[in-house]
Amino acid sequence: MPSPFLLASIQGSQEQGESGRVLDNWKDNKNVFWTLAGPGTFWLLVFFILPLGFLFVMSFSDKAVIDGEISITEYDYLTGISNYIRSVDALYLTIIWKSIWVSALATVLCLLTAYPIAFGICFASERWKPLLLLLVVLPFWINLLIRTYALIAVFRSQGYVNLALGTVGLGPFDMLYNNFAVIFGLVYVYMPFMVLPLYATIERLDKSFLEASLDLGASQFTTFLKVTVPLTMPGIITGVILVFIPCLGSFLTPDLLGGANAIMIGNVIERQFKAANDWPFGAALSFMLMYATFAALMLRAFLAKRSAGVDV
Amino acid sequence: MTDPIVSIRGVSKRFPGGVIAVDNIDIDIAQNEFFALLGPSGCGKTTLLRMISGLETPTEGQIIIAGQDMALTPPNKRPTNMVFQSYAVFPHMTVEDNVAYGLRVTGVPADETTRRTAEALEMVKLSHLAKRKPDQMSGGQRQRVALARALVKRPKVLLLDEPLSALDAKLRDDMRMELTRLQETVGITFIIVTHDQDEALSMASRIAVIDKGAVQQIAAPSELYEQPATRFVADFIGKVNLIDAKVLSRSGKSISCEAKGLGKLKFDTDKTCGDSVAVAVRPEKLKISKAEPKAAGLIKVQGKVRDVAYYGDTSHIVVSIKGGPDLQVNVQNDSRTGGSGVERGQAIWVSWMPDDSLVLTE
Amino acid sequence: MADQLKPGSGPLDYGNRLWLKILFGVIFFMLYVPIITLVAFSFNTDRRGIVWRGFTFDNYVKAWNNSALIEAMVNSLMIAFITTIIATVLGAMVALMLWRFRFPFKGAYEAFMGLPIVIPEICMGVALLLFFNETGMMGAIVALPWPLNLSNIIIAHVAFCFPFVAIVVRSRLVGFNRQLEEASKDLGASEWQTFWKVIVPFMMPGLVAGALLAFTLSLDDFVITFFTSGPETVTFPVKVYSLVRRGVSPEINAASTVLIVITVVATVLAMKLQAPQKSGKG
Numbered sequence: 003m004p005s006p007f008l009l010a011s012i013q014g015s016q017e018q019g020e021s022g023r024v025l026d027n028w029k030d031n032k033n034v035f036w037t038l039a040g041p042g043t044f045w046l047l048v049f050f051i052l053p054l055g056f057l058f059v060m061s062f063s064d065k066a067v068i069d070g071e072i073s074i075t076e077y078d079y080l081t082g083i084s085n086y087i088r089s090v091d092a093l094y095l096t097i098i099w100k101s102i103w104v105s106a107l108a109t110v111l112c113l114l115t116a117y118p119i120a121f122g123i124c125f126a127s128e129r130w131k132p133l134l135l136l137l138v139v140l141p142f143w144i145n146l147l148i149r150t151y152a153l154i155a156v157f158r159s160q161g162y163v164n165l166a167l168g169t170v171g172l173g174p175f176d177m178l179y180n181n182f183a184v185i186f187g188l189v190y191v192y193m194p195f196m197v198l199p200l201y202a203t204i205e206r207l208d209k210s211f212l213e214a215s216l217d218l219g220a221s222q223f224t225t226f227l228k229v230t231v232p233l234t235m236p237g238i239i240t241g242v243i244l245v246f247i248p249c250l251g252s253f254l255t256p257d258l259l260g261g262a263n264a265i266m267i268g269n270v271i272e273r274q275f276k277a278a279n280d281w282p283f284g285a286a287l288s289f290m291l292m293y294a295t296f297a298a299l300m301l302r303a304f305l306a307k308r309s310a311g312v313d314v
Numbered sequence: 315m316t317d318p319i320v321s322i323r324g325v326s327k328r329f330p331g332g333v334i335a336v337d338n339i340d341i342d343i344a345q346n347e348f349f350a351l352l353g354p355s356g357c358g359k360t361t362l363l364r365m366i367s368g369l370e371t372p373t374e375g376q377i378i379i380a381g382q383d384m385a386l387t388p389p390n391k392r393p394t395n396m397v398f399q400s401y402a403v404f405p406h407m408t409v410e411d412n413v414a415y416g417l418r419v420t421g422v423p424a425d426e427t428t429r430r431t432a433e434a435l436e437m438v439k440l441s442h443l444a445k446r447k448p449d450q451m452s453g454g455q456r457q458r459v460a461l462a463r464a465l466v467k468r469p470k471v472l473l474l475d476e477p478l479s480a481l482d483a484k485l486r487d488d489m490r491m492e493l494t495r496l497q498e499t500v501g502i503t504f505i506i507v508t509h510d511q512d513e514a515l516s517m518a519s520r521i522a523v524i525d526k527g528a529v530q531q532i533a534a535p536s537e538l539y540e541q542p543a544t545r546f547v548a549d550f551i552g553k554v555n556l557i558d559a560k561v562l563s564r565s566g567k568s569i570s571c572e573a574k575g576l577g578k579l580k581f582d583t584d585k586t587c588g589d590s591v592a593v594a595v596r597p598e599k600l601k602i603s604k605a606e607p608k609a610a611g612l613i614k615v616q617g618k619v620r621d622v623a624y625y626g627d628t629s630h631i632v633v634s635i636k637g638g639p640d641l642q643v644n645v646q647n648d649s650r651t652g653g654s655g656v657e658r659g660q661a662i663w664v665s666w667m668p669d670d671s672l673v674l675t676e
Numbered sequence: 677m678a679d680q681l682k683p684g685s686g687p688l689d690y691g692n693r694l695w696l697k698i699l700f701g702v703i704f705f706m707l708y709v710p711i712i713t714l715v716a717f718s719f720n721t722d723r724r725g726i727v728w729r730g731f732t733f734d735n736y737v738k739a740w741n742n743s744a745l746i747e748a749m750v751n752s753l754m755i756a757f758i759t760t761i762i763a764t765v766l767g768a769m770v771a772l773m774l775w776r777f778r779f780p781f782k783g784a785y786e787a788f789m790g791l792p793i794v795i796p797e798i799c800m801g802v803a804l805l806l807f808f809n810e811t812g813m814m815g816a817i818v819a820l821p822w823p824l825n826l827s828n829i830i831i832a833h834v835a836f837c838f839p840f841v842a843i844v845v846r847s848r849l850v851g852f853n854r855q856l857e858e859a860s861k862d863l864g865a866s867e868w869q870t871f872w873k874v875i876v877p878f879m880m881p882g883l884v885a886g887a888l889l890a891f892t893l894s895l896d897d898f899v900i901t902f903f904t905s906g907p908e909t910v911t912f913p914v915k916v917y918s919l920v921r922r923g924v925s926p927e928i929n930a931a932s933t934v935l936i937v938i939t940v941v942a943t944v945l946a947m948k949l950q951a952p953q954k955s956g957k958g
Contacts, residue, residue, distance in 0.1 A: 028779035038773035042766040042789075042838060049835040050792055050800070053807035057799075060806055118699050125690040127330075134700070141707055143943040145896045147913045148932040151920050152710035155717070158924070162713060190706070209688060213369050214402035214460075216389040216687055218416030218467060228419070232406045251796025253899055258920060268798045275802050275903065285806070288799045295796055328684065364686075373684040386680040388687050 061085055061285035077282065085286030094270065098290065101266040104181065104256075105249035108188035109196075112245045113238065115189070116196035120237075123197075124204045138197045146191060150258050153187055154178065157259075179261035187259040188249050195248070196241040203237025204230075236306060243302040247295050267291055317381070318342035319503050320366060320471055325375030325385075327361055327527075335361040336372070337527035343471075343505060343520075348497050350518035351507045354550070358527040360475060363507045367396045367473050380470050395464035396473040399480070401456045403448045409435070409459050410444040416467045434466035437496070454485045465500060474506040478513055490517055511551045515539070523547050539596075545674050548594045555600070555641045556674075557593040569673070575638015576615055581668070587675035595671035597644040600664055602631065602656065607665045614665035617641065619656050631656060633664050715936065718929035735930035745931055748915035754823045755901075755911060756894040759833040763890040766834065767841025768883060772875075774842070775849040792836040801903035804832045808904060818906055825909055832904045833894045840893060841886035848882025888942050895939065 028035040059079055066076035088094070123134045141149060156162050157177040164174040177183055211233060215225040231238070253268030260266070267287065274284025320343040327336040336358040343349045351359040364370040366377060368389030377385040384392055395416070404412050413434050417427040435441045438458040448456055457477065464472055477493065478486045494517055497504045508514050514521045515535040523530040523538065523546070531543040542548035545556060559573035564587075570580050573593050581593075601607070607614055617635035624647075631643045641664055656662060681687060690696055718736070722729040739745055770789065774782075792800065808814040808828050817825050852875070860870040898913040905914055912935065919928050 025778035026776055028777040031777075035773060035777055035779070038769045038776075042770040042773075042842070045766060045835060045838065046788070046792070049804070049807075049831050053803035054799075056806045056810055057803040115703060118696065119703055122690060122696045122700055125688065125696075127691055130691075137704055137707075140940065140943070141711065143892055143896075143939050144711065144936050145898070145913060145932070145939065147898050147916055147920070148714070148936060149711065151916070151924075151928065151932065152714040154920070155714060155924050156710045162709075190710075193707070208400060208402065210398045210400050210402040211404060212688060213389070214396070214398055214404070214463075215415070215419075217367055217369065217394075217396045218419065218463065219390045220415070220419035221390055222687070224419050228415075229404060233404075247794065247796070251798055253798045254917075268796070271798055271802060275805060281806065284802060288802055291796055292799050295794065299794060368681075368687065370686040371681045371683055386683060388679070388681055391679075 057285045057288060060282050061289050063282045063285075065280070065282065085283045086290070088283060089286050089290055094287070097265060097270055098267055101250055101268075102294075104185055104264075104266060105188070105246050105252075108185050108192070108249050109242055109246045111185065111189045112193050112196040113242060116193055116200055116241065117238075120197050120200035120204055123201055124207075135201070138194050138201075142194045146254060149191060150187060150255055153183075153190060154258060157183060157186075178259060179263050181260070181264045183259040184256045184264045184266070187255040188252060191255060192245045192248060195244045199240040199244060200234065200237045203234045203240075207233055239302055239305045243298055247298055250294060250298075251291055317345075318378075319345045319347075319380060320505070321376075321378040322362070322366070323376040323378065325362070325365065325372045325377060327358070327365060327370065328373045334527055336365070338375070339524075339527070339529055341522055341529065341532065343503060346501055346503060348494070348504045348517060348519045349506070350514035350521045351505065351524055352511060352514040352521050352550075353509065353524035355509055357524045359507045359509075359524045362524070363396075363473050363475055363505065366471070366505065367394050368392045369396075393470040394473055395467045395469040395471075396475065397457070397460045397464050397477055399475040399477075401453075401460040401480075403456045403459045403463070405448050407447075408444065409440060409446050409448070409451075412448070412459055413463045413466050416463060430466050434462040437465065437499070438462045453480055454489065457481070457489065461496070465496070469502065471503045471505060474504060476507055476509070478508070478510070493517060515551070523550060525550070541672070542594065542674070544676050545592055545594070548672075548674060553597050553642060553644075555595050555597060555639070557595075557638055557641075559591050559593050559673075561587060561589050561591060571673075573638070575635040576613065579613060579668075581671075581673045583673045583675065585675045587673070592674045593671050594674050595666055597630065597642040598628075599670040600641065600643040600666050602633070602643050602645065603663045603665070604660075606663050611668065612665045613668055613671065614663055615641075616661065616663050619658050619660045619662055622656060622658060633662060635664070711936070714929055715933045718926060718933045720926055720929075722926075735926040736934075739927045739930040739934075742927065744910070745912075745915060745927070748910045748912045749931070749934075751823075751826060751909060752895055752912035755826050755829050755833060756891050758823070758826075758830050759837055759894040760887050760891045762830070762834045763837035763841050763894075764883060764887045767838040767886055767890070768845050768879065770838070770842040771845035771849060771882075775846055775852075789839050789842060792839050797836075797897075797899040798903075800832075800836060801900040804828075804835075804900065805903040814906060818908055825906075828904050828906070829901055829909065829911065832900050833897060836897075836900065837890040837893050841890050844886040844889060845879060845882040848879060848885075852878050888945055892939050892942050895935070 060077070062081065062083060062085070063077045063079045064081045064084065066073045066078045068076060089098075119138065123131060123138070126134055158164075163177060168174060207230070211229055212225055215229045216222070220228065250266075251268055252266060253272055256264055256266040256269055257272070260269075268291075271284050271287045271291065274280045274287065278284075320341075322339055322341040322343075325336055325339050326334065328334050339358075339362065351362060353359045361370060365372050365385075366379070368384065368387055368391075372385050375385065376383045380393055404415065407415065410431060414427050414431045417430060422430070432441065432444075435444055438461050440455065440458050440462065443451065443455065448459065451459070457480075474493075478489055481489055490513065493504070493506075506514075506518065515538075518535060520532060520534055521538055522532045525546050531538060531547045533541070533543075538547060538551055542551065542554075548554045549556065557573045557576060559571040559576075559579070562570045562572055562578070564570075567584055568580060568582050569587065569591075570578060571591060571593075573579050576593070579593065606616070615635050615638070617633040619631060620634045620640060621632040623630045623632075627647060628644050629647055631645060633641045633643060635641060643664060682692075685692055717728075719731050719733070720728055721732045721734065774786065774789075779785075805814075813828060817827050819825075820827070856874055856878075857870055860874045861867070865873065896913065898917060901911050902914055902917070905911060910918075912931070916928055916931065919925065
């Protein structure tokens with residue numbers, strides 16, 4: 003799961019000031035420049051951009067019809083935008099819409115749990131801070147599949163939650179294979195992504211702003227709403243995007259926890275490429291997903307620019 | 315003294331881990347005073363100020379503000395306001411909103427808020443920048459915003475934490491006068507924390523010198539300078555020559571002692587003392603002469619000029635004396651041609667009136 | 677807010693507040709209970725894994741004897757190993773280039789390097805599936821001997837791992853004082869000698885951290901591998917996925933525990949190496 007370092011790339015790039023160092027002009031040392039730049043650029047162009055290009059072409063293609071039969075392996079390339087038209091068909095639009103609100107809800111829940119956690123870590127004693135941070139970050143690194151599997155064991159009808167509820171005479175409830183399971187799973191899996199940017203912003207926040215607010219007569223609650231939240235908005239925005247994007251594109255969590263009842267866009271794409279074998283349509287859906295992702299990223303850039311004065 | 319506005323009684327602050335930041339301090343601060351807490355960094359003065367504001371609470375003791383013990387009252391329920399060292403001007407609000415903040419959050423009616431905000435901005439001469447955001451302002455301007463924001467609340471006590479430390483030298487002088495003027499206009503008690511003795515001496519009406527969490531002396535500036543109670547105060551405020559001495563005999567108010575390099579001396583002191591004391595004398599009170607001074611009753615010693623530092627209006631001459639510490643003598647360069655008239659290595663007499671020196675017992 | 681504060685405790689000492697401690701307890705409980713039960717039940721004798729019946733290593737023995745599982749594990753480690761080497765070299769070179777040079781459209785190039793990090797994994801997975809299929813690489817490698825038949829997966833893993841390495845190494849390089857380089861040259865070292873004797877040793881913690889990161893990312897990846905692996909080449913996560921779809925079993929717990937231990941050790945190592953160093957800043 004690459005996304006933990008998405009954070010590093012987004013946050014790091016702002017802080018990685020080159021400390022005023024004058025960089026060499028690439029023209030002064032072309033051999034070194036190309037030796038260093040060549041292999042990585044080549045790899046990314048051939049094994050990433052080119053495949054995306056294939057996918058792009060495929061999204062405008064259709065399965066070939068040979069001798070009146072739809073071929074499984076042959077395609078008519080660049081036939082038109084029929085796949086995109088199909089992707090905004092009511093059925094798929096519902097799934098896209100559902101993916102968005104499930105992701106949005108999971109993101110909001112992540113924010114609501116992560117904020118107090120990040121806040122608490124920032125105000126914890128120096129002795130506890132590293133340990134608490136490690137505890138938050140560690141699940142990051144444990145395989146997504148394993149963590150999802152662990153949730154299944156907890157949630158299934160003979161799982162521990164139902165066992166515990168059973169002892170107080172409740173249940174058993176069906177906690178798996180529905181939207182609840184998917185949303186809980188997404189929150190569980192992506193919560194650390196929210197904690198880290200929030201932690202970074204709250205930690206950098208000058209505590210005398212909060213003190214000034216209290217000193218001027220504001221209650222703790224007013225201080226939180228009028229000072230803490232606005233001043234940590236950059237972290238909130240980063241965290242929201244960082245959670246929302248992988249949620250929107252998630253495949254494993256809805257697949258294992260949601261089953262047939264709670265499919266998201268990722269599952270539809272997977273189905274087109276595996277079971278349904280309708281690659282052109284899957285390609286179109288993939289691009290719809292990517293556009294949504296880029297829209298979210300651009301929204302972040304826009305919001306970050308707007309709150310630029312805040313980030314002190 | 316009339317009823318004090320702030321009365322600190324037996325206040326101690328221990329941090330977890332056992333560090334004692336403030337150790338059993340008693341201070342009374344009168345209405346309308348410009349009071350300074352002066353001391354080296356880490357002496358506990360800022361902690362004390364923060365305890366008056368409520369941003370920290372004492373582990374023991376009472377903090378009585380306007381007749382009420384507020385030691386454990388949260389900051390938002392105290393009649394005090396603070397100007398922070400970093401100013402803490404909210405970066406996401408305009409100057410106007412910053413100043414109005416404290417009124418809005420306490421439910422002051424909108425029209426009154428507008429009026430008082432405008433008045434406060436007028437007072438600190440920032441009316442023309444009301445719509446600006448703090449990141450478009452200089453440090454000095456931001457400090458005025460912080461001042462207006464605190465004063466608009468009409469606190470009983472205004473607390474200032476190192477208000478001049480982040481300003482450059484020129485601005486610092488302006489601000490110093492500005493603060494004195496403001497304090498006179500608004501007529502509320504100012505408590506300022508500073509590590510800079512010049513700041514404290516020039517602005518405050520009374521100063522508490524604090525070291526290692528304890529009060530060393532509370533006095534008016536001139537008294538602190540001329541009548542320091544302890545070695546620490548004498549040394550911290552201004553330059554002083556300190557000469558260790560051993561007490562030989564006491565009779566009534568007078569003691570006789572053997573000072574290093576000076577021989578036997580007699581002093582009057584009303585303080586009780588142990589066996590070792592220090593003779594303190596300010597460099598500008600010392601006189602130099604090539605020949606032995608003849609006047610009666612002078613304390614005098616012969617030495618050798620070790621160093622001469624020229625400062626334009628004055629020269630600082632360091633004289634080493636046999637068996638005692640080096641003495642610094644500040645002389646006025648009152649003739650254009652003469653300078654201090656001494657050279658390194660020259661033999662010279664240093665003398666002073668016994669009344670100009672002081673015996674420090676602790 | 678309480679009308680009174682506790683003696684010695686300021687209004688911002690939230691760390692001492694009870695509600696926050698409870699909240700921490702609850703959230704960490706929810707975060708770790710599933711993982712801890714997973715590990716604990718890998719030592720359970722009960723086949724169905726619901727009730728604790730007794731301690732055993734049987735599940736580990738069974739997992740060890742499950743040749744398909746072991747094969748998948750070996751594949752995963754092999755892929756991670758080769759990916760790490762290639763990704764570290766590529767990432768370090770890109771990092772050096774970005775650190776050293778200015779060139780037109782640098783911002784765009786940096787965004788381009790960040791693409792594999794931001795686009796949804798499933799999109800990258802299907803794009804690579806399509807690419808390997810259309811170019812015939814999917815069919816061609818099946819005939820190759822092990823480990824060459826893992827090439828597709830390795831290629832895919834390198835593509836999403838090396839930009840991460842580049843970020844880690846570059847953030848290390850930012851702390852490099854260029855006067856050290858000038859001093860080296862001033863003392864008579866050639867460009868090449870300076871690179872190996874001054875810059876590379878300075879980069880080393882970043883390189884190791886980046887390599888460990890690449891290793892973990894590769895070992896953990898499910899989605900991209902799921903699309904780029906052929907029927908013959910199964911990795912550990914893909915194998916676990918197919919087992920999980922059939923239900924919960926203590927064997928999976930055992931195998932997962934092994935993987936958790938590997939990644940946790942690698943992570944803690946990486947964090948130790950990435951911890952800010954006091955020397956080296958100019």
